[in-house]
Amino acid sequence: MKNVVSVYNTLSRTKEIFKPLNPPLVGLYVCGPTVYGDAHLGHARPAVTFDLVFRHLQHIGYKVRYVRNITDVGHLENDADEGEDKIAKKAKLDQLEPMEVVHYFTRRYHQDMDALNVLSPSIEPHASGHIIEQIQLIEQIIENGFAYSVNGSVYFDVLKYNNEHHYGKLSGRVLEDLLNNTRSLDGQDEKRNPFDFALWKKAQPEHIMRWPSPWSEGFPGWHLECSAMSARYLGNQFDIHGGGMDLMFPHHESEIAQSVAAHNTEPVNYWMHNNMITINGQKMGKSLGNFITLRQLFTGDHAALEQAYSPMTIRFFILQAHYRSTLDFSNEALQAAEKGLDRLLKAYALIPSLKAGEKSDSDVKRILDSCYQAMNDDFNSPIVIANLFEGVRIINSVSNNLESLTASDIDVLKSTFDTFVHDVLGLKADQANNINDDHKVGGLMELIIELRKNAREKKDFATSDKIRNMLSNLGIVLKDTREGTNWEIDK
Numbered sequence: 321m322k323n324v325v326s327v328y329n330t331l332s333r334t335k336e337i338f339k340p341l342n343p344p345l346v347g348l349y350v351c352g353p354t355v356y357g358d359a360h361l362g363h364a365r366p367a368v369t370f371d372l373v374f375r376h377l378q379h380i381g382y383k384v385r386y387v388r389n390i391t392d393v394g395h396l397e398n399d400a401d402e403g404e405d406k407i408a409k410k411a412k413l414d415q416l417e418p419m420e421v422v423h424y425f426t427r428r429y430h431q432d433m434d435a436l437n438v439l440s441p442s443i444e445p446h447a448s449g450h451i452i453e454q455i456q457l458i459e460q461i462i463e464n465g466f467a468y469s470v471n472g473s474v475y476f477d478v479l480k481y482n483n484e485h486h487y488g489k490l491s492g493r494v495l496e497d498l499l500n501n502t503r504s505l506d507g508q509d510e511k512r513n514p515f516d517f518a519l520w521k522k523a524q525p526e527h528i529m530r531w532p533s534p535w536s537e538g539f540p541g542w543h544l545e546c547s548a549m550s551a552r553y554l555g556n557q558f559d560i561h562g563g564g565m566d567l568m569f570p571h572h573e574s575e576i577a578q579s580v581a582a583h584n585t586e587p588v589n590y591w592m593h594n595n596m597i598t599i600n601g602q603k604m605g606k607s608l609g610n611f612i613t614l615r616q617l618f619t620g621d622h623a624a625l626e627q628a629y630s631p632m633t634i635r636f637f638i639l640q641a642h643y644r645s646t647l648d649f650s651n652e653a654l655q656a657a658e659k660g661l662d663r664l665l666k667a668y669a670l671i672p673s674l675k676a677g678e679k680s681d682s683d684v685k686r687i688l689d690s691c692y693q694a695m696n697d698d699f700n701s702p703i704v705i706a707n708l709f710e711g712v713r714i715i716n717s718v719s720n721n722l723e724s725l726t727a728s729d730i731d732v733l734k735s736t737f738d739t740f741v742h743d744v745l746g747l748k749a750d751q752a753n754n755i756n757d758d759h760k761v762g763g764l765m766e767l768i769i770e771l772r773k774n775a776r777e778k779k780d781f782a783t784s785d786k787i788r789n790m791l792s793n794l795g796i797v798l799k800d801t802r803e804g805t806n807w808e809i810d811k
């Protein structure tokens with residue numbers, strides 16, 4: 321493989337040459353959403369970041385098994401060991417079954433990801449579908465002496481683990497500091513130490529989501545599910561584990577501890593963490609009133625938004641920053657991203673109409689090489705984009721007859737844009753603009769209109785109405801005129 325990729329490993333805090341355990345297969349695990357509400361900007365960043373990693377590794381020839389879970393149980397309020405399950409709480413509020421909440425928001429999450437052109441992962445396991453694996457993992461940890469059960473709950477013994485291993489190696493936290501910063505045990509607490517965390521919790525009578533286990537009828541701890549599901553699909557040791565920086569502690573730190581305690585091997589070779597999105601310099605949060613969902617961004621329906629921003633604008637905005645840098649949201653920044661993306665895609669669309677000249681005034685091969693170099697250097701998308709804009713400048717000059725490119729250099733430019741704009745960065749014209757141009761859609765619509773006309777002529781109004789309604793649900797409106805039936809996308 322001619323492409324050598326380097327990855328910044330959060331665990332070693334160095335940039336390392338990426339070597340998969342079983343090439344060409346790469347195991348990639350990313351913590352997915354807890355599906356009790358609509359996805360927001362904070363969900364879009366890891367989704368787009370690891371989509372970029374997924375796309376690039378595949379582009380350079382790896383076969384990637386990408387596992388991104390759905391958390392549908394065990395994630396309690398404040399990411400703590402006590403309190404209500406986030407999904408059960410929402411279910412109670414809306415008088416729904418917890419799994420209705422999960423289904424509803426999972427579907428909406430997928431719609432949002434599709435809009436952002438985030439590829440579907442290879443496997444999307446639900447935590448509730450892997451209770452057996454989680455119970456087995458707890459049994460193994462108990463057998464190895466790193467967990468204890470009290471009154472039907474099971475806790476991870478952090479102190480004991482830290483005597484033999486290192487709890488805090490990923491996040492750089494020190495156990496003594498943790499001890500000083502955690503509230504002291506109040507005597508009622510079942511834990512031996514306040515920083516011990518739950519692997520299994522006995523369900524209180526009012527707790528709806530519960531499963532039988534050797535210890536009690538209850539539910540698994542949040543950190544446990546990712547250890548169980550990653551091992552199930554990628555093995556006890558796998559290549560890359562990703563997620564947002566906010567998950568590093570305690571979630572990922574505890575994942576390492578659980579896996580080492582159960583299997584006595586380091587679970588992950590490369591840890592990758594994307595940085596956070598701030599809004600006008602502030603952390604995003606429900607209580608801060610600057611909490612914006614992706615749907616609100618797409619429609620502009622939020623007091624902090626001056627306008628709607630298309631999914632591709634959001635994607636481009638995220639890719640304009642390196643994943644390890646913070647990214648500050650503001651209307652100005654998104655408007656700039658919208659303009660930049662428009663320039664990029666317009667130039668891309670001009671390439672087929674460029675007329676070849678006798679000589680080349682610009683070195684376009686260098687742009688292609690620089691894009692590969694940037695992606696191979698810890699997925700540096702902003703440098704890729706800067707290079708593509710050099711391409712935009714050349715395309716516009718050639719198009720205006722200000723400079724010239726040979727036919728073969730135009731091909732190089734085309735392949736650079738196909739590869740990096742389309743395949744690797746995953747940028748495309750937003751769907752609403754695309755559909756009208758698409759000849760295939762035009763042909764299909766002609767066929768559908770013809771079928772509806774036939775139904776109406778046979779007085780089969782049930783069928784003709786069904787066609788109209790189904791199209792209307794897709795946002796396509798039929799208009800009957802004297803000349804025939806027209807269609808348009810309802811915006």
Ligand code: ZN
Pocket residue numbers: 350351352546571
């Ligand atoms: Zn996780």
